[in-house]
Amino acid sequence: MNSATVDTPAGPLTILVSPAGAVRAAGFTAHVDELTALVHPGLRGPVRSRPELGAVTDAVRSYLDGELAAIDEVPVEQHSGGEFMGHAWRTLRRVKAGDPVTYTGFAALAGRPRAVRAAAAACARNAVALFVPCHRVLRTDGTLGGYRWGLDVKTWLLGHERQSPPWSAPH
Numbered sequence: 561m562n563s564a565t566v567d568t569p570a571g572p573l574t575i576l577v578s579p580a581g582a583v584r585a586a587g588f589t590a591h592v593d594e595l596t597a598l599v600h601p602g603l604r605g606p607v608r609s610r611p612e613l614g615a616v617t618d619a620v621r622s623y624l625d626g627e628l629a630a631i632d633e634v635p636v637e638q639h640s641g642g643e644f645m646g647h648a649w650r651t652l653r654r655v656k657a658g659d660p661v662t663y664t665g666f667a668a669l670a671g672r673p674r675a676v677r678a679a680a681a682a683c684a685r686n687a688v689a690l691f692v693p694c695h696r697v698l699r700t701d702g703t704l705g706g707y708r709w710g711l712d713v714k715t716w717l718l719g720h721e722r723q724s725p726p727w728s729a730p731h
Contacts, residue, residue, distance in 0.1 A: 561605045563592050564613045566620050570716040571709075573620065573690065577613050578603070582637035585687045588709035598687035600639030620690070622633035628657035628721055636688045644672065648682035649692045660696040663705070676700075682706070690717070 561584060565574045572590040576599060577583055584603050585595040592607055615634070622630035634651065640646035651670040655661055661669065667679040683694035689709060695717045699705040707714035 561595075561599075561607050562610045562613060563607050564617055564623075566589055566617055567626055567723050568620075568719075570713045574606065575616055575620070577615060577616055579605075580635075582634075582635040583615065583616060583688050583691050584637050586691055587687075588713045595687070600641075601640055603637065607649065608731070623690075624720075628729055631691055631693075634691050635692050638692075640686050644670070644675070644678055645682050645685065648673075648679060649686060649688075650683050651688070652682070652692050652696070653693060653694045655693060657696070659719060660698050662698050662700045662702070662710045666697050693717075696721075 561576050561578060563574060563576050565572045568588070571588045571615055573586065573588055574583040574590060574595055575583055576591060576592070576595050579674045585598045587595050587598070589595065592609070596604060603613045619630045619634050638649065640649065648670045651668070655666070657670070663676050663680050664673070667673050668680060672678065683697050684706075685729060686692050686694045689695070697705070704711050704714055
């Protein structure tokens with residue numbers, strides 16, 4: 561795997577990619593080992609630090625410059641361990657920037673409206689932050705809820721993505 565760290569206003573974003581260029585882990589940390597631990601053992605490999613990851617780092621920089629859809633087509637590869645988890649992560653990739661959903665709404669989008677806990681678990685187990693945008697999922701009451709990389713990062717990401725200020729929770 562190759563890794564690179566991109567400086568962002570929310571802090572360092574470190575990305576691990578497969579030899580083919582699919583993102584296997586990404587998170588707001590400068591510690592590659594922290595991300596490697598999130599990669600399924602069957603997808604792990606030696607990590608080589610690189611200054612750039614080509615199209616992946618280009619997409620992140622475009623996203624940071626305001627082209628919010630730039631990250632949407634970046635390939636990702638993570639092992640789900642179950643049919644629903646993989647489906648939920650694919651569903652998350654369809655949640656548009658500036659249009660966050662609640663966990664209940666996310667479960668409904670994933671086709672299992674009563675599986676709110678499973679939807680929350682999909683967010684918690686997501687290793688590919690930003691590219692599988694679990695930061696776009698809020699508690700049912702509209703509050704932020706949790707985020708592996710901290711609520712300050714989640715707040716920054718949602719603020720960056722809002723289309724019309726001020727950002728507010730969905731009704």
